[in-house]
Amino acid sequence: MISNRILTGDAVLDVLDDLARLRITVFRDWPYLYDGDIEHEREYLTAYRHPGAVVVAAYDGELMIGAATGAPMEDHAEGFRTAFAGRPEQLDEIFYCAESVLLPDYRGRGLGHVFFDGREAQGRALGRRYSAFCSVQRPTDHPLRPADYRPLDDFWRKRGYEPLSGVVAEFDWKDIDAPDSTKKPLQFWMKTL
Template sequence: MSVPSSVSFQTLSGDFGPVLGEVARLRLSLFREFPYLYDGTEEAEAAHLQTYVQAPGALLVLARDETAGGRVVGACTAVPLVAEDADFLRAFAAAGIDPATVLYLGEALLEDEYQSRGLGGELLSQVEAHAQALGLPIVAAAMVVRSEDHPQRPRGWRSPSHLLERRGYVMHPELEITLSWQEIGESAPSSKPMRFWVKGLEG
């Protein structure tokens, strides 16, 4: 499916400050939905996004719709895995994958009405091109693990993992870590399992 002509993509590497507020807005809105059910704050978002401001080789791609006043309707972030927490590095090393060879796709965000219109594939293409430019032969993405009968799972919900799998990403059950955040209805953060999808890029 072709991307709507009104949507343009902006690729940033190194100077994210002026647009981080727009990325934080998307994260707070979209991660509040299933499967993350994230009950976040602007302060927590600012702290999280500092990883991408400070890390060498970090990438931010924005999708803007000119018919919506140039509003950011999609975004993705990526960073060399070595800039992430030690838990990430240990999981990959234990699976026999050198963390220094991996670009980590931190998130790929799209407002609901822009999904299934080709934008997700274009965001992934930008990330994969960045990995190749950095000489990193592997891209990895993580998703929270939720049960099929989770009470908050919407009827007819389709996992974003379908897009990853169409693009050649393979789920690795042995690659799993836990991250903590406060879920809607929780009084405090709790640990959630995160599982990785991995793609090796052709040279």
Template sequence: MPTLEKDEKSLSTPAGKLLTGPAVAGALDALATLRLDIFLEYPYLYRGRREDELNYLRSYAEQPDACVILAAEGGEAIGAATGMPLSHENSQLLEAFADSALNLGETYYVGELLLRPAYCSRGLGRRLLAQLESEVLARGRYRQLTCATVERPADHPLRPPDFIPITRFLARTGFVRLPGVTTHFAWREPDGIQRDHVMQFWMKELQPDQSR
């Protein structure tokens, strides 16, 4: 779950629009472009294919409790938050929680939190996450959020000098690291080589009366 959120400033940002079910299908191309562009950059370094992205994103249109919060400006998608019940995710992801006390039926998985670089440092990441949390709380059956981040060494040769890891944003928004709860995914990097990657899970307790 990547984001480019940095220290936030109180600048005007567009609100996200909630999409569910068939409405998600109409935004698949925009979401695929957003994912392909942002995931290509550090720390994910994911060289994806549009066909694969569209196939993956269709699950958000097909799962009844999935949702997408999409922010656009000038007709272009500039940010998005996506999620679905953890119990609906693939078996490889679920296996990471085999030894965890987490109740999978009460856990909502945040698939992505994406921002165009030009919209970082403007509070859009927090706004999209808050909108997603509000929607999840409204469902009335989820008690926590979980998400996963890719693990990269601090001395990775492609790490930008001004890179700020997502872990800081997660900590500031109430997520805690789940020690030992990890999984592995392989994907092709920009150099064309497919590599294995460790994904670390995080969790946030949802409070119905939480103040935003």
């Protein structure tokens, strides 16, 4: 039976290893192609114990099968400040819906909505006016792109999100087929809460 849990504060620390393993597994696939390691993941994820942050986790029994993270935008990466420079929205008005990861066998069951609902509720509870996330941009002719890949753009639009023209962050990570880390562009999407 699938259940959902909202985790904040120190409760996030109790699930760090499960969340780290889940992220490494899911982000290994297209379009992220992330060659992650548990220590880096644990270090990154500890930020989600800070006030205002949330983890919306999905379980099948006691197995974490999916999770979504979120935090006040100003508490997140410095690269976001650069991406939003010149925008009318202030970072402290935005709730950042960070990563969503879900094992393939559980997709198509409405958990994507659960993940956004939980994070958007957290944003509203914090008095945020906007909710935003970013998605990695890969070339359409990338050699590892699956032939049956369907972008999530339609799902995001149905939730009220639109891409922000010119609002792109760059982050680096090591791809599964690369010897070193390289920068990737991530396009921001946003909606009014």
